[in-house]
Amino acid sequence: MTAEFLSRIQFGFVMSFHILFPAFTIGLASWLVFLEALWLRRRTDMLRDLYFFWLKVFAGSFGLGVVSGIVMSFQFGTNWAGLSTVAGNVLGPLLNYEVMTAFFLEATFLGVMLFGWNRVGHRTHFIATCMVALGTLISSFWILSANSWMQTPQGYTVVNGIIQASDWWAAIFNPSFPTRLVHMLLACFLSTALVIGGVSAWYLLRGIWQDKARLMLRCALVFVAIVIPLQIIVGDISGQVVREYQPAKLAAIEARWTTEHNVPLTLFAWPDDKAEKNDYAVDVPHLGSLILTHSWSGEVKGLKDFPVQDRPPVAAPFFSFRIMVGLGLLMLALSALGLLLWWRRRLFDSRWYLRCWMAMMPAGFIALLTGWYTAEIGRQPWVVYGVLRTIDAASAVPASSVLTSLIVYFVTYMTLFGFGSWYLLKVLRTGPDKAPARVGFGATAARPLAVVDDGGEE
Amino acid sequence: MELSTTLPVVWFFIIGFAIMMYVLLDGFVLGIGILTPFADDEAQQELMMNTAAPIWDGNETWLVMGGAGLMAAFPRAYATILSSLYLPILAMLIALIFRGVAFEFRFRAHTSRRIWGVAFHLGSVVAAFAQGLMLGAIVEGMPLEGGKYLHGTFAWFSPFSVLTGMALVFGYGLLGATWLVLKTEGRPQRIARDLTRPLMLAVIAFMLMVSAWLPFLDSRLMDRWFAWPNFLYLSPLPILTVVVAGWLWRAVLANREVAPFVLALGFFALGFLGLVAGMWPNIVPPTMSIWDAASPPSSQGFVLVGAVIMIPVVLFYTAYSYRVFRGKVRAGEGYH
Numbered sequence: 001m002t003a004e005f006l007s008r009i010q011f012g013f014v015m016s017f018h019i020l021f022p023a024f025t026i027g028l029a030s031w032l033v034f035l036e037a038l039w040l041r042r043r044t045d046m047l048r049d050l051y052f053f054w055l056k057v058f059a060g061s062f063g064l065g066v067v068s069g070i071v072m073s074f075q076f077g078t079n080w081a082g083l084s085t086v087a088g089n090v091l092g093p094l095l096n097y098e099v100m101t102a103f104f105l106e107a108t109f110l111g112v113m114l115f116g117w118n119r120v121g122h123r124t125h126f127i128a129t130c131m132v133a134l135g136t137l138i139s140s141f142w143i144l145s146a147n148s149w150m151q152t153p154q155g156y157t158v159v160n161g162i163i164q165a166s167d168w169w170a171a172i173f174n175p176s177f178p179t180r181l182v183h184m185l186l187a188c189f190l191s192t193a194l195v196i197g198g199v200s201a202w203y204l205l206r207g208i209w210q211d212k213a214r215l216m217l218r219c220a221l222v223f224v225a226i227v228i229p230l231q232i233i234v235g236d237i238s239g240q241v242v243r244e245y246q247p248a249k250l251a252a253i254e255a256r257w258t259t260e261h262n263v264p265l266t267l268f269a270w271p272d273d274k275a276e277k278n279d280y281a282v283d284v285p286h287l288g289s290l291i292l293t294h295s296w297s298g299e300v301k302g303l304k305d306f307p308v309q310d311r312p313p314v315a316a317p318f319f320s321f322r323i324m325v326g327l328g329l330l331m332l333a334l335s336a337l338g339l340l341l342w343w344r345r346r347l348f349d350s351r352w353y354l355r356c357w358m359a360m361m362p363a364g365f366i367a368l369l370t371g372w373y374t375a376e377i378g379r380q381p382w383v384v385y386g387v388l389r390t391i392d393a394a395s396a397v398p399a400s401s402v403l404t405s406l407i408v409y410f411v412t413y414m415t416l417f418g419f420g421s422w423y424l425l426k427v428l429r430t431g432p433d434k435a436p437a438r439v440g441f442g443a444t445a446a447r448p449l450a451v452v453d454d455g456g457e458e
Numbered sequence: 459m460e461l462s463t464t465l466p467v468v469w470f471f472i473i474g475f476a477i478m479m480y481v482l483l484d485g486f487v488l489g490i491g492i493l494t495p496f497a498d499d500e501a502q503q504e505l506m507m508n509t510a511a512p513i514w515d516g517n518e519t520w521l522v523m524g525g526a527g528l529m530a531a532f533p534r535a536y537a538t539i540l541s542s543l544y545l546p547i548l549a550m551l552i553a554l555i556f557r558g559v560a561f562e563f564r565f566r567a568h569t570s571r572r573i574w575g576v577a578f579h580l581g582s583v584v585a586a587f588a589q590g591l592m593l594g595a596i597v598e599g600m601p602l603e604g605g606k607y608l609h610g611t612f613a614w615f616s617p618f619s620v621l622t623g624m625a626l627v628f629g630y631g632l633l634g635a636t637w638l639v640l641k642t643e644g645r646p647q648r649i650a651r652d653l654t655r656p657l658m659l660a661v662i663a664f665m666l667m668v669s670a671w672l673p674f675l676d677s678r679l680m681d682r683w684f685a686w687p688n689f690l691y692l693s694p695l696p697i698l699t700v701v702v703a704g705w706l707w708r709a710v711l712a713n714r715e716v717a718p719f720v721l722a723l724g725f726f727a728l729g730f731l732g733l734v735a736g737m738w739p740n741i742v743p744p745t746m747s748i749w750d751a752a753s754p755p756s757s758q759g760f761v762l763v764g765a766v767i768m769i770p771v772v773l774f775y776t777a778y779s780y781r782v783f784r785g786k787v788r789a790g791e792g793y794h
Contacts, residue, residue: 060562066515067558071551073525077540078547084540088533089757096530096761099523100768107519108772108779111512119782165756395541398611405548412552416559423566 004394006402007079010409012376014071016369017413021065023368026140026185027192028058029133034219036126045434050212053432054196057424059114064420066107068413073099079402081395086388087163090156090171091146098142106135117436137185144184148177150384151375152245163387175245179238180375186231187371190331191364193223198361199428201354212432214348217357221342225335232328236291242378243292246385247301249378252312253321254288255281258302263288268322271314276304310381317378320370327367334360465759466752469531470741472765476527478730480520481589482633482723487514489634491557491582492627494575496653501789502646503575504564509641509787511561516776518558530761535741535751542600543592543614550588557581583627590626594619597733598675599743618671622733625664629726632657636719643786654710654718662703665729669696672736692735699728 032054039047073095076084083091112120112128120128155170156163165171197220203213243250250256255271255278256263265287269278289298303311334356341347348354383390487510497503510517528536540547560578567574595614635657638650702725709717741748752758 060566063559063562066518067555070518070522070554073522074540074547074551076529077525077536078544079541081537081541084529084533084537088529088536089753092526092528092530092533092536092753093757093761096523096526097764099519099526100764100772103519103522104516104768104772104776107515108513108775110515111779112782115512116782164754165760168756168760395537395544397541397544401544401611404545408548408552412555416555419563419567419570420559423563426566 001399001403003397003399003402004391006399006406007394008390010079010402010406011075013406014068014075014409014413016372017417018065018068018072019369019372020365021061021068022136022139023188023191023365024061024195025058025065026136026188027190028054028061029129029136030189031192031196032058032129033126033133036129040122040126046212046215049432049435050216052435053427055114056427059110060420060424060427062106062110064416068416071409077395078405079395079397080383080393083383083388083393086161086393087150087384089163090149090153090165093165093168094142094146094149094172098139098146102135102139102142106132106139109135140185140188141181144181145172145174145177148180149174151180151379152176152241153384153387158387163384176238176241179234179241183231183234183238183371184368186227186234187364187368190224190227190231191368193220193227194331194357194360194364196220197224197357201357202428203431204348205351205354205358209431217348218342220357221335221338221347224331225339228328228331228335232332235325235328239292240294243300246379248303248306248311249317249375250292251301251303251306252314252317252378253374254292254300255314255318256288256300256302257304259299259305260302261289261299262286262297263292263300265291269318271318273314312378312380317374320373320377324367324370324374327363327370330360331363331367461755461759462752463749465755465762466531466748467739468762469527469752469758470739470748472762472769473524473527473531474734475769476520476524478727480517480524481730482726483517483520484514485630485726486510486633486637486719487517488557488582488586489630489632490638491578491634492586492631493634493638493650493653494579494582496649498645498649500571500575502649505642505646505787505789506638507561507564507578509638512783513779514558514561516779518554521554527761527765531753531758532741532748532751533753535746538602538742538746538751539596539600543595545611546588546592546595546614550585550592553581553584553588555581557585582630586627586630587623590623590629591615591619593626593733594622597622597672597737597743602742602745618675621664621667621671625661625668628657628660628664629729632661633719633722633726636722640715640719641787643788651710651713658703658707658710661725665699668733695728695732695735699725699732702728 032051035047035051035054039051076088076091109128109131112125113132116125116128149171152175153163153171154174155165155167155172157166158164196216200213200217200220203209204217239250242253254263255266255269257276257278262285264283264285266278267282267284269281271278286296288300290296292298292300303314337353337356338347341350341353379385381389381391383393490506490510494503494506497506525536528539556577558581560574560581564571564574564578591614595616598616598618600613632654635650635653639647639654642650702721706718706721706725709721737743739747739749741751
């Protein structure tokens with residue numbers, strides 16, 4: 001095993017672990033803004049309890065996101081020195097902007113959000129929540145820009161083998177960036193909404209926290225029902241961008257070997273790289289052309305049009321894409337059914353339907369991960385599409401070092417994941433208990449025991 | 459002057475500033491972790507952690523700022539230093555992970571509470587030592603050949619780097635102790651106060667050892683420090699260090715609460731400057747200069763615009779959050 005191969009496994013592993021937490025916190029931060037804004041208007045105990053309940057969940061996943069994110073910011077140097085050297089001129093500034101405009105904002109106001117309830121006014125606390133949410137959104141802006149630039153690089157020149165930025169606007173707003181940003185943000189929101197709905201369904205099934213669970217399930221259902229159709233449309237646009245800029249990736253996703261018109265949609269197949277064909281294919285005639293080109297007989301490029309050394313692997317993007325789309329369709333079904341039951345006034349007592357929500361809890365995250373696998377594996381063999389190959393991007397470190405780090409990360413992350421899930425489960429099991437009353441607002445060293453009641457809020 | 463000549467100089471100072479902010483701010487948080495075993499019981503340990511709970515995350519972000527800044531402004535240095543220091547960086551990152559999650563996990567845990575207390579302590583010690591080790595290795599010089607570290611996977615391991623590693627553990631310990639004097643009262647403050655004096659003596663001893671060693675390093679540090687008239691320009695640094703050390707000593711003896719922390723920060727900053735001043739104008743001694751490693755003006759200039767606007771903003775709201783959480787931290791107060 002080469003250092004490059006091990007580094008790829010390591011990157012895939014630490015990234016897959018990391019991405020779950022920012023995805024969840026992006027969604028949760030906005031949910032917390034929603035809850036606190038509603039609470040500021042209505043001042044009901046229920047809303048405040050819900051805010052503090054999800055704040056606990058947020059704190060845990062934010063912490064895991066931060067510590068696993070620091071690993072990412074060093075990994076480009078430790079394992080991908082070639083990438084940093086060749087593309088650092090573009091990627092470095094984008095990541096640095098992310099730190100300066102997002103990370104500090106999130107990290108600093110997180111402190112106020114978690115510990116400031118008794119130290120700042122309600123409005124200030126709400127602003128802190130908003131700042132954290134804003135930070136998560138700005139952060140996704142920059143990181144998606146950097147990643148999209150690696151997919152569809154623009155605004156650069158190559159001088160002596162080193163990439164230099166020539167037009168920052170073009171580099172930041174590269175062709176795949178807008179759709180991929182929206183696609184990712186909606187995915188984060190959907191994943192979070194599915195968890196919120198799933199937890200509510202769990203409470204309803206157990207007959208606890210009824211009022212709170214009903215409110216949350218309604219919110220989650222309405223949100224998913226509105227957003228999932230949008231997400232499917234954005235996904236379709238994203239596919240058009242891939243067709244234009246990364247035709248080999250599209251061919252791999254659809255397992256098309258030859259360039260043809262009247263392309264069928266392959267629902268299932270076993271792609272065979274060596275023989276350059278699909279086994280056991282289940283095809284729907286014309287549907288491929290219709291979806292991919294929006295015309296009955298549009299042309300779709302096949303992999304044989306690309307030299308073998310420029311082709312991505314086929315099976316991984318093919319299957320992961322199908323898992324993502326399948327889950328998306330399930331979400332659509334879930335929300336449609338939910339609206340129907342709501343209309344029939346049976347939303348909260350159809351136990352089978354509540355079980356569906358529970359089963360769908362991880363669906364958003366699985367779709368998100370498989371979507372990223374499709375995008376990243378489909379980009380191979382390039383790390384910067386058409387400019388720098390992954391094999392040339394790796395550091396010249398010995399394979400034994402990378403193997404060591406891979407094992408260490410694996411053991412560490414599994415430990416964290418185990419404990420993290422356990423604590424999360426504890427919080428969820430406890431449920432949206434009564435939030436702490438606001439005592440001692442403005443109490444500092446100078447004014448201890450300045451116990452102030454929540455005056456008029458209850 | 460050409461942009462490609464001046465921008466790398468500006469960036470050298472910005473990154474130096476970010477790393478120094480990290481060393482000072484996360485330094486005292488890591489210092490708390492280094493000192494937790496001196497607490498009488500678990501409740502005191504928790505109180506010590508709570509003094510930093512609302513602000514540690516922002517402090518640690520300066521490390522990410524240093525890393526991302528280095529990648530943006532000096533991509534070749536970023537690639538070389540990080541891939542050469544592969545294993546110490548791994549150690550530091552894993553240690554920081556355990557240190558960081560301990561803040562959250564310790565509070566949620568019941569039966570495994572003790573584990574996270576230990577993780578907090580060990581994570582802090584290992585992260586501090588690894589950081590000192592890497593700083594020492596960089597100052598000592600990383601001879602390169604074809605963009606690779608010449609002396610192999612373990613070249614960062616030397617008597618000098620081990621010395622700087624240990625020095626940083628004690629240095630962070632000192633910062634942590636003075637922070638606890640500032641933020642606690644009663645018994646925990648007493649413990650921190652009793653630790654301040656031996657820690658100060660140890661840090662002064664380490665500083666003398668490192669200073670005595672510097673001239674014998676196989677790099678150009680010696681020329682830098684002792685060539686005339688450099689010595690004249692640089693002489694305020696050691697003089698100021700001695701003055702601040704004396705002042706700190708008196709403040710500690712006088713049982714002051716605020717002054718020791720502020721002076722310890724100053725003392726630490728001066729020591730840091732003294733260690734890295736000899737590197738100039740190299741970013742990877744002994745041969746890669748800031749101009750060799752610099753990204754083109756199109757990159758450095760682009761990020762500089764953001765840095766000039768955002769760093770003051772960041773400093774402003776950081777100061778705000780410290781203000782919100784000013785005053786003594788008491789038992790039972792704190793966690794959400």
